[in-house]
Structures are given as C-alpha cells and as structure tokens.
Amino acid sequence: MHIVDGALSNPVLIGGGLLAASGVAYSLKKLEPEDLPRVGVLSAVFFVASLIHVPLGFSSVHLILNGLLGIILGWAAFPALAVALLLQAVFFGFGGLTVLGVNAVNIAFPAVLVYYLCRWGLSAEKHLLAKRVADGLFGVFFLLTIWAGFALYQLYQIEGGSWSVTVNSVSLILFAVVMAYGYFLYRRGTLSVAGFWGFLGGSLSIFLTAVMVAISLALSGEEFGKAAEFVIVAHFPVMAVEGLLTAATIQLITKVKPELLHAVR
Numbered sequence: 001m002h003i004v005d006g007a008l009s010n011p012v013l014i015g016g017g018l019l020a021a022s023g024v025a026y027s028l029k030k031l032e033p034e035d036l037p038r039v040g041v042l043s044a045v046f047f048v049a050s051l052i053h054v055p056l057g058f059s060s061v062h063l064i065l066n067g068l069l070g071i072i073l074g075w076a077a078f079p080a081l082a083v084a085l086l087l088q089a090v091f092f093g094f095g096g097l098t099v100l101g102v103n104a105v106n107i108a109f110p111a112v113l114v115y116y117l118c119r120w121g122l123s124a125e126k127h128l129l130a131k132r133v134a135d136g137l138f139g140v141f142f143l144l145t146i147w148a149g150f151a152l153y154q155l156y157q158i159e160g161g162s163w164s165v166t167v168n169s170v171s172l173i174l175f176a177v178v179m180a181y182g183y184f185l186y187r188r189g190t191l192s193v194a195g196f197w198g199f200l201g202g203s204l205s206i207f208l209t210a211v212m213v214a215i216s217l218a219l220s221g222e223e224f225g226k227a228a229e230f231v232i233v234a235h236f237p238v239m240a241v242e243g244l245l246t247a248a249t250i251q252l253i254t255k256v257k258p259e260l261l262h263a264v265r
Helices: 009-032 034-050 066-092 099-122 125-161 162-188 192-219 221-236 236-256 259-262
Strands: 054-056 058-062
Touching: 009 066, 009 099, 009 192, 034 066, 066 099, 066 192, 066 236, 066 259, 099 192, 125 162, 125 192, 162 192, 162 236, 192 221, 192 236, 221 236, 236 259
Parallel strands: none
Antiparallel strands: 054 058
C-alpha cells in the first residue's frame, strides 16, 4: 500500500497532498488534548504492524489496521496515520515524501468511511437493526469480491499470465474461506454483532484502500494498469486477516472498555 516516490504523476501527487492536508487540518480541529495519548498509541500500532512486509510477486503485502483505527478514532485517524507514514518514509524508506499525501489519503480516507459505516452498528440500542444490516452488507461485499476475483481471473487467462492466475486464485479462495468462516462464527453467536461489524470494517477498509491505490496508479499512466489490478487481487487475503483481527479487538473492547469506542469523534 506504500506507493513509492516517482511512480505517480504530478496532478495525482498535488491532489493527494491537498486532500491529505485538508483531512489532517479538519481532524486536528476536532481533537481534544485528552485524545492525544489514544491517537498516539494507535498511530504506533499502525507504524509497527505495517513494517512487516510479505513479498508477493513484484510487490508485497502487509497489515494496515486502518479499519480498527477508523472505528476507534474517527477523523483522528488522519493525523495518526499521516504521522506514522511520515516516520516510516524518513526512517525506513517505505513510500516516500513526495507521495506522502497520496498514501495518507489512500489509507486514512477508507478509515473514516468505515467509521461512519460501522460505528452506529456497535450500539446496543440498535442491536436488531445492526444485525440485519450486517447480514445485507456481508452478502453484498462477498458477492462483489467474488465477481471481481473471477473477472480478473478471466482477464489473466486471456492474456496468458499463469503466475497471476495462480496468485488470483489462491487469494480469492483464502478470502472466501475466511469470510465464510467469520460469517459462520457470527451466526453461531461466537462472534457478537459488534465483533461482526468490526469484521466487516476491517475487511472493507483494506478493500477500499486497495481500490484507491489502484486508482492512484491508473490515473498516473496506462503502464500501471497491471500493477493496479494486482494491488486489489493481492490484498484479498489481507482483507480476511484484518477482518478477523479487527473483529477480535472490537469484541474484546466492547467487553472490557466499551467507552473507548465512543471516546474520539
């Protein structure tokens, strides 16, 4: 998810920088001094988790946890993620300084979207409605992902990219299995309604981030078309893993410290 310096066109870099600056400025206006320790801790969580890269093809994948940050922090996810990305670029060379704005928007904007989509579903007063909406969202998201996977599979078959077909097939299978398992746990009652909303939020945030990275690459030139497609395909397993991690974290928080989910807006 870390786009490197020199990969994007100037209009995309400028647009991303302006959007990131606007998001951070708006977020800082909403922050209270007592919120800063919480924001700092979650920023550090993202910083550490996303340092571990797993090579895959000509790229690599890693945990992001922006769904978890979005659910807990809301708009405060913007400065939390922007600072962590800046430190990663300076100290470890992940991403870069010129693409910092684009990377921040690609990761933080989905976190904010997940905040608005999932936070209300964690409320006990809306338990039944949250359960029904979760059922519907799971079905839509699952079907769309399978459709996207098979569409890319057919594309790679036509173009003869055998290694890409293998990556796509394995990614799709892993994602489908974990999503189905998560839904099974939810229907059995092992995963609470809040936990399942965390599962959806964690998965959806990665999906949206992958789509935004793909769009950023595609807008910078036709030569990035293949890379843009690969970004989405390669992150199917990450969507599933992050869904489970976010679900477990949210379910634990609702039991031991539920006020944390409503602390920062």
